[in-house]
Amino acid sequence: MGPRVSRSAWPGRVPRGAKPRATRRSPTSPDPRPGSRCSDSELKAEKDGVSDNESKVDSGVPEVPVPPDDTPEVLNKALSGLSSRWKNWWVRGILTLAMISFFFFIIYLGPMVLMMIVLCVQIKCFHEIITIGYSVYHSYDLPWFRTLSWYFLLCVNYFFYGETVTDYFFTLVQREEPLRILSKYHRFISFALYLTGFCMFVLSLVKKHYRLQFYMFGWTHVTLLIVVTQSHLIIHNLFEGMIWFIVPISCVICNDIMAYMFGFFFGRTPLIKLSPKKTWEGFIGGFFATIVFGIMLSYVMAGYRCFVCPVEFNNDSNSFQVDCEPSELFQLQDYTLPGVLESVTGWTTVRLYPFQIHSIALSSFASIVGPFGGFFASGFKRAFKIKDFANTIPGHGGIMDRFDCQYLMATFVNVYIASFIRGPNPSKLIQQLLALRPDQQLYIFNSLKAHLTEKGLLPAVEAAA
Incomplete structure (x- = not known):
């Protein structure tokens, strides 16, 4: 047998000697009064696939209050005559169209606005997850958890955004004296900030609650x-390039919508126990619809420089620009079709952008692996017996409920670009060389000249001159 664990160390237990609080009945447990019927929450839990054994196992987990329904009153009145199933369908549909329209609007505003929107979404997602933890942590009246959480968020953002600015806008950083100093000591400053938060956490430790504090x-x-x-x-x-941002996000959105549509109308076979409403019909239908959507969207966007060119800082105009000569990835090429496809379509060749072939990989990941981000979030919510992370968007839940798959997709796209797309960037290397001292630049020039002469790329006469 393993060592005994103090009961007071677990969340939901009252420390010995403290006054017990009024016990609140779990929303997923039956009413203990004789002759009473099961609560609506219990019926919903059973409907969603939460077994009695699962409820018993998780009975020691603190529960988070379910946020109230904040569906606009206008929609409630307009859809009052419909069943709950179709009402939810219309609410989700209307809000989805509104979110897609907003997405198109921020794309029109350009990459810098998109970057700020990503930061806002990040902060909101962090707030939703931390709030769930705080609802458990706050019951013990322990200090500094919320303050330290937001402080660590500030530290991590300072580190990552500082690295991004230095990497992509090196010329701008080197031109401004304050930015140059911050860039030079950026990692030391970031470490010092984090170390300060670490020491604050150690000083906030409270006797008899160490385990819970380290848990949080x-x-x-x-x-x-x-x-x-x-x-x-x-x-x-x-x-x-904005195309690497828009296409993956759009593929996840398309897969989410089409999987819901196919599952709503044709779904019969459950897919996974974590999400009982997900069906194989929706999963497969969403996969094929997303592949077609990704190829079509890539074809439309690959023809515009504003979508395919990377974001760069122009020293002459002192502004950020998105303008370049498109690479071969975004230039139409002829491809010979395999014999099977040729016999079906009757075409010998097809004219495509190479990026469209890459989009098949992106949309396949969004359809097959991307949903596991949603399954992971479903497991997290079940652990705390909540339906959504928040009620920010009626019919959809919180912001995190909409972006649970996007974060997994972002990692794949970044790894995919680094593995199969990105190569050495000559303009970035030149910017870094120009920041060196003259003697260092001369040393690199002579070394490069000797190397090119040895390879036969530079005539020996020209090298001697």
């Missing part, structure tokens, strides 16, 4: 890893 310390850091790191990768993808 880990909660904060895992949240930072999931939310902040992934949003940082989204911004990296955006700076590579």
